[in-house]
Amino acid sequence: MNTPNQAPSATEYGGDEVSAIVLDPGFSTTRAGFAGEDTPKSLIPTYYGKYSFEGQEKLIYGDDVFVTPRPGLSIHNPIGRDGIVEDWDMAEKVWEYSFTSKLTGAKPGNPLHNGLNDVPEGEPVSEMEGVESEEKPLADSPLLMSESSWNPTKAREKTIEIAMEKWGTPAFYLARNGVLAAFAAGKASALVVDIGASNISVTPVHDGMILKRGVQHSPLGGDYISSQIRALFKSNSPQPITITPHYLISAKTAVEAGQPPQVKYKTFPPERAPDASYRTFLEERTLSEFKECVVQVWPGPTKLSATGPNGVPNEEMARSSPGRPFEFPDGYNQVFGVDRYRVVESLFDAKAAIQDPETLFPAPTQAQTVPEIIKAALNGVDVDIRPHLLSNVVVTGASSLLYGFTDRLNQELTQLYPGPRVRISAPGNTSERRFSSWIGGSILASLGTFHQMWISKKEFDEHGPNIVEKRCK
Numbered sequence: 001m002n003t004p005n006q007a008p009s010a011t012e013y014g015g016d017e018v019s020a021i022v023l024d025p026g027f028s029t030t031r032a033g034f035a036g037e038d039t040p041k042s043l044i045p046t047y048y049g050k051y052s053f054e055g056q057e058k059l060i061y062g063d064d065v066f067v068t069p070r071p072g073l074s075i076h077n078p079i080g081r082d083g084i085v086e087d088w089d090m091a092e093k094v095w096e097y098s099f100t101s102k103l104t105g106a107k108p109g110n111p112l113h114n115g116l117n118d119v120p121e122g123e124p125v126s127e128m129e130g131v132e133s134e135e136k137p138l139a140d141s142p143l144l145m146s147e148s149s150w151n152p153t154k155a156r157e158k159t160i161e162i163a164m165e166k167w168g169t170p171a172f173y174l175a176r177n178g179v180l181a182a183f184a185a186g187k188a189s190a191l192v193v194d195i196g197a198s199n200i201s202v203t204p205v206h207d208g209m210i211l212k213r214g215v216q217h218s219p220l221g222g223d224y225i226s227s228q229i230r231a232l233f234k235s236n237s238p239q240p241i242t243i244t245p246h247y248l249i250s251a252k253t254a255v256e257a258g259q260p261p262q263v264k265y266k267t268f269p270p271e272r273a274p275d276a277s278y279r280t281f282l283e284e285r286t287l288s289e290f291k292e293c294v295v296q297v298w299p300g301p302t303k304l305s306a307t308g309p310n311g312v313p314n315e316e317m318a319r320s321s322p323g324r325p326f327e328f329p330d331g332y333n334q335v336f337g338v339d340r341y342r343v344v345e346s347l348f349d350a351k352a353a354i355q356d357p358e359t360l361f362p363a364p365t366q367a368q369t370v371p372e373i374i375k376a377a378l379n380g381v382d383v384d385i386r387p388h389l390l391s392n393v394v395v396t397g398a399s400s401l402l403y404g405f406t407d408r409l410n411q412e413l414t415q416l417y418p419g420p421r422v423r424i425s426a427p428g429n430t431s432e433r434r435f436s437s438w439i440g441g442s443i444l445a446s447l448g449t450f451h452q453m454w455i456s457k458k459e460f461d462e463h464g465p466n467i468v469e470k471r472c473k
C-alpha cells in the first residue's frame with residue numbers, strides 16, 4: 001500500500017497512451033481541453049441560465065446562455081466573488097458541460113480496463129463492480145484541474161470527490177493556477193500577477209510550489225473595472241450612457257457622435273420578459289468590448305492625478321492626446337478622452353476610483369491596489385528570493401490585456417524597488433495571456449515525469465479525499 005505522500009506505482013498508473021483532460025475553471029469562463037495541445041478546445045461561460053417551462057426547471061449551459069431571451073430566464077454563477085465555489089451541484093454541472101460538450105461526449109467507460117486502475121492479481125474486484133455499468137464521462141481520461149491559491153481544504157476535497165466519484169476519472173491532480181501560469185512562461189519560480197474577472201491575485205512560486213504566506217488577492221478584477229465603467233457612463237457628458245443589449249433593439253439609425261440614439265426598442269410583456277440578470281449579463285459583453293477597444297492605463301511614471309516630469313498635469317496631457325471612439329449596440333457613439341484612463345486608474349491609485357453610490361462594489365482601499373498587493377506578497381516571502389521573483393514577474397489573466405497595463409506596472413515596480421532588476425514577462429499573444437493557466441496545465445500533464453504525481457482512483461479509495469492535501473501541495 002502507498003502512503004499518501006508516495007507516488008503510485010507503475011501498475012496503478014500506466015496510462016501514457018491516454019490523453020489527459022485539463023480543466024481550468026475561472027469565474028467568468030471555464031476552459032477545458034486535451035493535455036499536450038496549445039489551446040483549450042472548449043471555452044464556455046461559467047455562468048448558466050435557469051428558467052421554468054411547463055412547471056419544470058430548465059438549465060442552459062455554454063454559449064446557448066446568450067442566445068434566447070426566454071421568459072423568466074435568469075443568469076447565475078456557481079462561483080462566489082472570492083473565487084471559491086458556492087454552489088457545488090451547479091459547479092459540477094457547468095464543468096461537466098465544458099468537457100462533455102466538446103471533448104469527451106458522454107461516453108460509457110470501464111475503469112477496470114483502461115490501464116489506469118489495473119487491479120493487482122489476486123485482489124478482489126468486487127468493490128468496483130457497481131462502477132462498471134454506469135456511464136461516467138471521464139472514465140477514460142485522467143483529469144488535471146486548476147484552482148486559486150487560496151482554495152480551502154474542504155473545497156479541494158470536494159473537487160476530487162466529484163472527479164473520482166461523479167465523473168469516474170482514473171487519475172486526478174489539482175494544481176494552483178499561479179504555478180501553472182509560471183510553467184506556461186517556462187519558469188519554475190516566478191511572481192505571478194493574475195488580473196482575472198472576480199479577482200486580482202499575486203502568487204509567489206518557488207521551484208514549482210506556491211509560497212503560501214506570500215499569496216495575496218483583492219477584488220479589483222475585471223468585474224470591478226466594469227463597475228467603474230458603469231459609474232463613468234452614469235455621469236458621462238454630453239449625456240449619460242445606458243447600455244441597451246441587442247435583444248432589446250428592433251431597429252436603429254446611425255447617429256452623429258454624441259447625439260442621442262435613434263432606436264426602436266423591443267418590448268416584452270412582464271410575463272415574457274427575461275430576468276434582470278440576463279440583461280446585466282449581456283451588458284457585460286459590451287463592457288468587455290469597451291475595455292478591449294477604449295480603456296487605457298495611464299502610462300505613468302506618476303499617477304494620473306499628479307503632475308508629470310515636464311511640469312504639466314497628467315490629466316491635461318491625457319486630454320490633449322487623441323481619444324478613442326466607441327459605438328454602443330443602440331448606435332450611440334462618442335469619442336472617449338481622458339475618461340478612458342480614469343476608469344482603471346484605481347487599480348493603482350485607490351483615491352482615483354469613480355464614486356457610484358449604487359454600485360455593489362465597495363470603494364477600493366489602497367491596500368487592494370496592484371502595487372500594494374505585490375508589495376504585501378513580497379513581504380510575505382524570504383528576503384533572499386525577492387530579487388529573483390522581481391526579475392521574474394509573470395503577468396496573466398484577460399484583464400491584464402488592458403492597453404498599457406504592463407508598462408504602468410513596470411513603472412510602479414521600478415519605483416517601489418529601485419535596487420533589484422524588475423523584469424516583467426507577459427506574452428504579447430492574446431490567447432497565451434488569457435489561457436496561461438490552462439496552457440501550463442497542458443504542459444504539466446503531458447510531461448513524462450508527471451505520471452508519478454497523479455492520484456489514482458485506488459489511492460483515493462484507500463486514503464480518502466484528503467490525499468489531495470498531501471499530494472497536491
Ligand SMILES: Nc1ncnc2c1ncn2[C@@H]1O[C@H](COP(=O)(O)OP(=O)(O)OP(=O)(O)O)[C@@H](O)[C@H]1O
Nearest residue numbers: 026027028029196197198199222288397398399401
Ligand atoms: N482585451 C481585454 N482588455 C481588458 N479586459 C479584458 C479583455 N478581454 C477580456 N477582459 C476582461 O477580463 C475578464 C476575464 O478574465 P479571465 O478570463 O482571466 O478571468 P477568469 O479566469 O474567468 O476569472 P477569475 O480569474 O477571476 O476566476 C473579464 O472581466 C473581461 O471583461
Ligand SMILES: [Mg+2]
Nearest residue numbers: 026027196397
Ligand atoms: Mg483566472
